[in-house]
Amino acid sequence: MGRYSRLHRIEQMDPQQDYEEIFRLITAYEFPWDYLQGVSVAFLRDYGVPRISRLLDHTQEFERAGQKRYDDTVLIAHEIVRDGMDSEHGRAAARHLNRIHGRYRIANEDYLYVLATTVVGPKRWIDRFGWRPLSPHETESLALVGRRLGEMMGIAELPADYAEFARLHDSYEQRMFTYDPANRRVATATLRVVTQWYPNWLRPLVARASLAVLDDPLLTALGFPPQPRRVRTATHRALRARAALVRRLPPRPAWHPYRPKARTYPFGWTLDDLGPHWAHSRPLRPLPDEDAGRPSCDTNGHHTPPAGGGPTHQELR
Numbered sequence: 001m002g003r004y005s006r007l008h009r010i011e012q013m014d015p016q017q018d019y020e021e022i023f024r025l026i027t028a029y030e031f032p033w034d035y036l037q038g039v040s041v042a043f044l045r046d047y048g049v050p051r052i053s054r055l056l057d058h059t060q061e062f063e064r065a066g067q068k069r070y071d072d073t074v075l076i077a078h079e080i081v082r083d084g085m086d087s088e089h090g091r092a093a094a095r096h097l098n099r100i101h102g103r104y105r106i107a108n109e110d111y112l113y114v115l116a117t118t119v120v121g122p123k124r125w126i127d128r129f130g131w132r133p134l135s136p137h138e139t140e141s142l143a144l145v146g147r148r149l150g151e152m153m154g155i156a157e158l159p160a161d162y163a164e165f166a167r168l169h170d171s172y173e174q175r176m177f178t179y180d181p182a183n184r185r186v187a188t189a190t191l192r193v194v195t196q197w198y199p200n201w202l203r204p205l206v207a208r209a210s211l212a213v214l215d216d217p218l219l220t221a222l223g224f225p226p227q228p229r230r231v232r233t234a235t236h237r238a239l240r241a242r243a244a245l246v247r248r249l250p251p252r253p254a255w256h257p258y259r260p261k262a263r264t265y266p267f268g269w270t271l272d273d274l275g276p277h278w279a280h281s282r283p284l285r286p287l288p289d290e291d292a293g294r295p296s297c298d299t300n301g302h303h304t305p306p307a308g309g310g311p312t313h314q315e316l317r
Helices: 005-011 015-030 032-046 050-059 061-082 088-101 108-129 136-153 162-176 181-195 200-212 216-222 229-248 277-281
Strands: none
Touching: 005 015, 005 136, 015 032, 015 061, 015 136, 032 050, 032 061, 032 108, 032 181, 032 216, 050 061, 050 108, 050 181, 061 088, 061 136, 061 181, 088 136, 088 277, 108 136, 108 162, 108 229, 136 162, 181 200, 181 216, 200 229
């Protein structure tokens, strides 16, 4: 198999019909590491919005159990797509995600933005630091997976394609990014989780490199100063050097797809393990297409989830 064989295969597929398979090839074979980096940056972008970060700060999930919170966010999304989004398991995972979200009053536009970050963030990271940019088919498949997840969550006014996700993402940030102490507290707690993956002597460098890939509007909203030019230059060069190396490596073999490795669950996990401890005291509800009633928004613009729920991006992710 050649380095671009999977891309040629993807180009023969129809994103409207095959978006889940294309998504699987992106995340399990072509760009597993880069996709996760894009999602991690998307986490941080959420914290630039005070009403999102205040909710996360109020729950204290990142302060008390940051590694579990991080792992659960990644794993719930993985469980939804693992066997297909409309498989029995995928739907069970989505109900669990909705059950977690159902405890909170979250504006529909905030749901839309958080969803958009999981589409736009990986695309922009891969185009910037991946071993090749995403193709149009791959880009639209990211958007269609995001849209389907939004449908399962009962989110209204979903974008139809990637271009609409990107416009929503950028316009929301222009309106909503502003500094709040909660932004910095949640971002610091998340960065603490990431840096603890490394030896003590390396942690300050990892923290600085993590900030070096963030844009100035986000850094301002999080309350962090821009990193010195030399740090940004060194970080970007290191990431591009990695991309050049990966480009020259053989493709990941079909028998060895990427699978998430969660530090919280060294012996594996089940859906019941994922999410806050109180989640299982809340009832599961049908997904929107399983229920006669459609999701609605109250007079304050807050999303009212369909009667039932399941896990997904956990309290806004």
